[in-house]
């Protein structure tokens with residue numbers, strides 16, 4: 001059997017790293033799938049539209065603290081873009097997208 005090193009200190013360090021990150025997931029996004037949200041955003045070309053006015057491939061539109069100050073407002077904004085533009089997303093999909101945006105750009109804790 002090959003010997004794989006699993007030093008207890010390394011294990012403890014890894015757990016310390018994972019702990020706080022996991023704990024930062026806001027309650028609203030506990031059951032969401034950010035990776036699914038990312039996929040949906042590419043499919044619906046959200047960034048393609050934003051890129052017509054905003055730089056960095058449209059990603060400069062995501063400005064925490066300007067119009068959006070917390071998880072609730074972020075979640076609502078995704079619904080607004082969806083409803084206004086008839087992108088036909090299910091509510092769970094909107095939550096997945098909001099979770100992805102929060103993880104990648106907004107970093108709200110609640």
Ligand code: HEC
Pocket residue numbers: 041044045046047049050061062063064066067068074077078081082085087097101
């Ligand atoms: C047809 C164009 C268009 C499409 C498609 C679109 N949006 Fe938007 N989006 C806008 C405009 C316009 C704004 C308002 C920008 C402003 O004036 O602050 C906006 C703003 C936003 C904001 C707020 C950014 C901030 O921090 O203030 C989010 C989040 C957002 N859109 C998400 C999405 C998502 C997710 C999708 C795809 C499911 C999407 N949008 C599709 C045009 C679009």
